[in-house]
Amino acid sequence: MVVDQLSDSEVDLLFHALADSTRRSIVVRAIGEEHSVSALAAHYAMSFAAVQKHVAVLERAALVTKEKRGREQIVRANPEAIRRARQLLDEYEKIWRQRVDRIADILAED
Amino acid sequence: MVVDQLSDSEVDLLFHALADSTRRSIVVRAIGEEHSVSALAAHYAMSFAAVQKHVAVLERAALVTKEKRGREQIVRANPEAIRRARQLLDEYEKIWRQRVDRIADILAED
DNA sequence: CTGATCTACAACCATTTGGTTGTAGATTAC
DNA sequence: GTAATCTACAACCAAATGGTTGTAGATCAG
Incomplete structure (x- = not known):
C-alpha cells in the first residue's frame, strides 16, 4: 500500500518537525499522557x-493536536502522523529490497 | 530492540536531511542505481x-555515501540509515501502543 | 597539448529558524 | 474584585538554510 494523501x-x-530533539521529546511526552503547554514548558531550559x-x-x-480546556491548551500526540512518516520510510526500504531482488535475478541468469 | 547508537x-x-523533497528524490534515485553528482543534477531545475x-x-x-571513480563521484544510498530512521518511529509507535494497553488495563480493573 | 567535463569550494544573498522579551486577553483562585 | 496563571502574538535578533555565481583543480577525449 502506497503512502498517499x-x-x-x-x-x-x-x-522537519521531527528534526529537533526538543520537539521529539515533546512528542514522546504527549504520547505518554496529556499535557498543557505550560506543563510541557516546565521541562525545558527555554522560555x-x-x-x-x-x-x-x-x-x-x-504530529500533535491542541484542545482548549479552561485556560489551558491540552497537547495530544497524533500517532497517525507518526505512522505515516514510518510508512514513507517503509516505502524506501521496499524500493531497496526490490533493487536487491532485481540484481539477484540478473545474477541468477548466468 | 532499542534504536541506540x-x-x-x-x-x-x-x-533534517529527509525534510526536503529534492533530497528525498535524490535518495530514491540513489537507491535504484548508482549516479554521479552531475547525473543527479541533470534532473533538477537548480544549479x-x-x-x-x-x-x-x-x-x-x-543517508548516502560518495565514492570517487575517475573524475566522478558516485552517490549510493545507505539503506541502513533509512532503517534507523524507521526504527525510531517504530519506537514512538510502540510507546503509543503501551499507553493504549495501559489504559485498557486500568479500564479492565472496574 | 587542448578542450570539455566533473567536482570542490568560496562568496554572496534572501528567507527561515530558533531563540528572546514584552504586552495583552482569558480563566481560575482567593 | 484582585491577583495569579495560562495562552497568544508581535517585535526583534543571531544563526542556519537553500539558492546563486564564479573560480580553480582533476580527469578524460581527441
Whole structure:
C-alpha cells in the first residue's frame, strides 16, 4: 500500500518537525499522557514562548493536536502522523529490497 | 530492540536531511542505481552547486555515501540509515501502543 | 597539448529558524 | 474584585538554510 494523501510539502513539515530533539521529546511526552503547554514548558531550559513555537511546529505537521480546556491548551500526540512518516520510510526500504531482488535475478541468469 | 547508537544530533541530521523533497528524490534515485553528482543534477531545475549541497546534507546524515571513480563521484544510498530512521518511529509507535494497553488495563480493573 | 567535463569550494544573498522579551486577553483562585 | 496563571502574538535578533555565481583543480577525449 502506497503512502498517499501526503503532499511533498506535508512530508517536509513532518520530517522537519521531527528534526529537533526538543520537539521529539515533546512528542514522546504527549504520547505518554496529556499535557498543557505550560506543563510541557516546565521541562525545558527555554522560555514558554519557545516551547509554544515548538508545539506550533508539531501542530502544523499534524504530529500533535491542541484542545482548549479552561485556560489551558491540552497537547495530544497524533500517532497517525507518526505512522505515516514510518510508512514513507517503509516505502524506501521496499524500493531497496526490490533493487536487491532485481540484481539477484540478473545474477541468477548466468 | 532499542534504536541506540544514534545521538540526538545525528537524529536531527537524519530527519533534517529527509525534510526536503529534492533530497528525498535524490535518495530514491540513489537507491535504484548508482549516479554521479552531475547525473543527479541533470534532473533538477537548480544549479549543479545546489544539488552538490543537497548531496552533502544527505552525506552528513549518512543517508548516502560518495565514492570517487575517475573524475566522478558516485552517490549510493545507505539503506541502513533509512532503517534507523524507521526504527525510531517504530519506537514512538510502540510507546503509543503501551499507553493504549495501559489504559485498557486500568479500564479492565472496574 | 587542448578542450570539455566533473567536482570542490568560496562568496554572496534572501528567507527561515530558533531563540528572546514584552504586552495583552482569558480563566481560575482567593 | 484582585491577583495569579495560562495562552497568544508581535517585535526583534543571531544563526542556519537553500539558492546563486564564479573560480580553480582533476580527469578524460581527441
